[in-house]
Amino acid sequence: MRNVVITGGNKGIGLALTQKFVENGDHVIIVARDFSNQETFDYQNHPQVRCIAFDLSQTDRLSELVVQLDAVDVLINNAGLLQTLTYDAYPEVNRDYGLNLNLLTPVMLTTLLEDKLKASPHKGRVVNNASIAGQIGHPDIWYGIAKAGLINATKAFAKAFQGQIIVNAVAPSPTETELLNNIPEHRQQAFLRNTISGRFATAQEVADAMFWLATDCPDYINGICLDINNGSLPR
Template identity: 25%
Template structure:
């Protein structure tokens, strides 16, 4: 895969799948901007790892739910790199609660972070895509196919991401921008660090490959979708779950 001189913006790039994706895209030659909301030290560690490997990267703070913050961040990306070729909408939050504990505040927080944030980032990025087109990759979740254990609200927000992915692929196709999503199953990140070991073990046992996912497993799929090799893949949500489903 050849991404030399492409400019990639990876939201939530300070940890987990986002950090692995930023590093993978840089390995293939992309210049990478990673965003973070609070974890500056981790974002800077991602950038430093890319730079040590000979790549180009920068870390920018933003709140995806705040349009003024998004616009400021986007201006800084364009000032540093001139344009955006690849957008990875990875930033999001995960909360599991049974129906009896779901209130409006939790609903708003979950959908603002996972859906509205993705919409705002995409809106702000689109004017900076070149006439030749580009790639948008959104992060959904395999949970939207199996919303159990109190994950219904989270799964619904990620199902919205998948539907919007399809809709945006239709809308942006005339601009030669492809829009796809990746739906990981349980992946070894700090989001799952608090999961009881026995539950992780049960997911691993239920997966034909005998383990849960690693951030690098998902990053490789994202890198493919960002490349020219995926030029004919559009509007799809790809399950990256090791066969769990």
């Protein structure tokens, strides 16, 4: 049994992960700003799930969140936001909100939870939900910058922790979640033409990969970013 913290674990990829951990017998703490969404999996009334309402863009208050957490075996930095704004029309408030949520909060949470993760009897693990946006010149420049930074942070933390905590990331291409609605139709179609299967990833497919990194992947797989893009960015 693991104690798992999942940011944005109430919808999309995060909710698919919540359900997988619960089915595995683990206890999940979901951290999210809003729990008003209605989903097929009733996580709010599940005995293995605890919900903490918290605005993860408020980096100056993250220590208040961490004191509410006891033992932590797995940290899933999943929460994120894609804003379809061009580089020359990007209000500072949107830039700062996105950078906080997509980059600063995952880095700071990993730092603040280091001692708890090192104390885990399972060997603590961190899995970051990055994006293909961090590997290409993404139209949402600050989203791309944040995700590129998160990939770099994954490698940096893995080296800093020296195997005491296993840190990995995934870089999904567009996925069938709410965020897909933020991508203009012409960009969606252009992406699909570059995939092998001609479709987007499902939330479950990304969640399955993240779950493996958080549980059963060998310790030697550490500091990597797993591409999940169906051949749209072969490397």
